[in-house]
Each structure stands twice: as structure tokens, then as C-alpha cells.
Amino acid sequence: MTDPTPFLIVDDDATFTRVLSRALTRRGYAVKVARSVEEARRLLSEWVPVLATVDLKMEGASGLALIPDLRAASGEMGILVLTGYASIATAVDAIKLGATQYLPKPADADQILAALSQQEARVEAEIEAQPMSVDRLEWEHIQKVLSEHDGNISATARALGMHRRTLQRKLLKRPVRR
Template sequence: MTDTDQPRFLVVDDDPTFTRVLSRALTRRGYSVTVARSAEEAGRLLEQWVPDLVSVDLKMEGASGLRLIPVLRAASADMRILVLTGYASIVTAVEAIKLGATNYLPKPADADQILAALAQNEGDADTEVEAQPMSVDRLEWEHIQKVLTEHDGNISATARALGMHRRTLQRKLLKRPVKR
């Protein structure tokens, strides 16, 4: 399926524009790139081909990228796995790392940032601590993500736990989170 002399890179993302741009950039950098549009498709690819590096989108049609991490980790303990998402939250970052991801990066990110995150082996104690606390909107987003995770992604159960209408919760989840 790929040239064995090149590092194998699997991009798991349902955004065709993003995957096309990232695939080209990684190919120019010497990687053999394969794209899967869902966690399920990526799981099927693993039956015949094991990548060295993986970029996994968190929110896709079908299973979440979080559900794919243990499957990837089972295929190879040495695989480097990056969760890349436009829906970043503290809860999903923690869960991704607990499940075996190497790193976690919010979108937008370019090929150089993705490769740097995959190459990073240790944490950085000199990381800047934000001077301002999170906004109320961001705190709400984080809390919703925490409760959603506690209910295994079940929207109805999460809405009940939060005391809000299911459709209201769905509308909130469709919006991109505020940065701060």
C-alpha cells in the first residue's frame, strides 16, 4: 500500500479540504500519506496497514476520534497519535492522553505544527500560564464537554443532567467553542 522507506502517516478526518491540503504538505515532507474519512474506515485500514504517525480528528460522523485511540494503540505501541480538533476542550484533551494519544492540538494547525506536536516526547514546564481566567462562555463549553463525557456522548442524558432541553444542548454543541 505504501513505500516502506517513507514514514507512514494516517490522516483521519472527515473534512476533504483539510485532508487534501495536509496530505500534500506531508507528502512534500517525505511521508507516505493515507486518508481515512472516519474512525470506522481507519479501523478497517489497520487490518492490512499500520502507520507510524496518525492525526485523528475528534469530531467526525460516526465514532469520535477518542474511540479510535485505543484501536490505534493496540495496533502498535510505538505509533505516535495526535488528536487534532476544532472542538478542543480540557476534558477531551485529558481523555485523549489517558487513552494513549501522544499529543493534542486545536485546529487550525499546519503540517509543521502537527509534526512538531507528534515529535514532542515530554511536557514543557515552561508553558505560559494564562494571565486571565476563562470566560463564562468558555467555562460553559468546558462544563458541557465534561458532562457529555460522563454520559458517554449521550445527548439526551447530558441534557437531563444539565437541566436543559435536548435541542438547546444540540445547538450549543454545534457552535465552535470560544477561545477563552
């Protein structure tokens, strides 16, 4: 029996990392999670993954700053940049720095593994995907700001410049698919 493939998830979204980590573990990967570029660098000093996903926009340093470190740790590592802020410019930057693939969020474990299994970077393939709707972008942004304020609705409403009751109504709605 072979050892599970080491897989690193670098993302500051606790819910996303928990769900993705669980899904990848069920598929036989040995998953470690880092919530920041700094934490990922500490992990790399003692452990080298075969595959990695890196969130582009996190608190502190951007995920792009980690790509050269991942590439230096292993020239063969599959590196996927995930972002809710997809653009051609950031996709090109990620690929130039050494990422093997780039996907817009939301992405599930199957989409991530499919992208990592591709041998060549294809920037245009990911960008052609249907962009998120304005409603979905709003929902994602609200969730991120809510998380930054530890679930405090009043603080989140102030940060978003929105009335607390309006925010509560938006939070009661189910998220749109795209």
C-alpha cells in the same frame, strides 16, 4: 534510501485532509487518509502507520474511539488528536486513551509534525494556546455545515437557522486568522 514513514490522517474534512496530505507527502511521508473511524479500522487491518492524526469530532464515532485501536496496532505510534472544539476535558481523555499529543485546529503540517516529535504528552502546552476567536469559530462551523450539505447554501442556511442572504454575505468574507 529509506522507505517513507507511514502517516495516517483520520478526518472527515475533505479540504483539510487534502491540504495536509499534500504537505506531508512533500515532506517525504507515505500518507493514507480515512474519513471515519470505521474506514481507519479497515486500513489498520492491512497497514500500520508510524504516525497518525485523528480528528476528535467526526460524523459517526468520535476520533477518541479510534485511539485504543491505534495504540493496539503499535505501542510506539505517535498519535495526535486534532480538534476545533478544544477543551481541557477532551485533551485529558485523549491522553488517557493513549494519544501522545493534542492540538486545537487550525493546525498546519509544521505544527502537527512539531507536536508529534515531542516525546512526552504535555496537555497544558496545547491548551495555553490562544483560543479561536468567536468569528473564526463561526466561520469554521459554517464551513462544516456547508460541507455536510454538499455546498447547498439554502440547506445550510436552514440548518444554521439563518437567512440565506446573510449566509451568502458571511461566505463572501475571508476567514479570520484566529
